[in-house]
Amino acid sequence: MHPLAETLLDEPVIAAVKTDEALAAALASPCSTIFLLASTLLTVDGLVHRIHDAGKLAVVHIDLVDGLSSREIAVDSLNALCHPDGIISTRPTLIRRARHRGLLTVQRAFILDSLSLTSLSGQLEQGKPDFVEILPGIMPRVIAEISTRTQVPVIAGGLLRDKADVMAAMRAGAAAVSTSAPSLWDI
Template sequence: MKEMLDAEILIDSPVIAAIKDEQGLAECLKTECQVIFILFGNVCNIGEIVKRIKDSGKIAIVHMDLITGLSSKEISVDFIKKVTQADGIISTKPMMVKRAKELGLLTIQRFFIIDSIALENSKRQIEVYHPDCVEIMPGIMPKILKDIRNFVSVPVIAGGLLTDKKDVMSALSAGADAISTTNRTLWKMQ
């Protein structure tokens, strides 16, 4: 399962559709985006959201921190794996990433880099928890993306505040393997 989001698929499909509502879900299924980040839902409907994405042949990654009704306990990861059959999870919480790795899910650890302390903390967490990918937010910081790229050997995803093709190209040029965005016009950039 982890092989599903390797560097090769990110090279072929470097724009990841991050969906935050039903309209975004419907629209992303019509795009060439192969990887979908699910940023909405609740314990009652997350299984159906994942099913729709997987039925369209795309990779479904659930953002654990944004699903209403899930706790911040590791058992929530077990729920996502067992009930939804999602391909992987995103979380800012290291223990969620650790549990997902134990269960064989693809793991993406999201980091908000707001200052030098956050940057150093993210590097320490990457060393300890070994996520399969890291997502750096905001994604419009080429210098920081280069620094992270030089530090990690896993795919780097830039997300947040990317508004146009220039932002996307800048992030990719700085070393990001892919970008994630809720901006639907960028989903068509493949």
């Protein structure tokens, strides 16, 4: 596992941000890790530096950096541009490339039906991420099933609205949760 994985898990709630206002709130929160879910090639460097200046881990959703392609070279470009601590991606090839470049990796998976649940094992084997983020994160039964099928720690993300949702995900086996709800960042 990546050396920064323990830091990410020190606090079970991860701030997920899409706007400058949300980033300002996350920087002031007790969360040690920030998932950057929206940026462009022109803004990502400044955003990552703000996160690092606050002493927090910056994990960039590479698929959502406007201006980057979905090819492996995008990982090298992002790393050279802003030196994030890690990346999030739905693409196993980008996860694998980032892992080889020494970045913390989070494979994001949307569990929509039994086919997406079944195909997840193959995707995790291909990319070998440090974490798998399951969306939506309000599915305790599915979180429990995935947690028993893989050794990859599970992050529950998406649609978590209150402490009960967070606790249900954690009881089901999630190692952490990512949420864009500032009211949950200090749990």
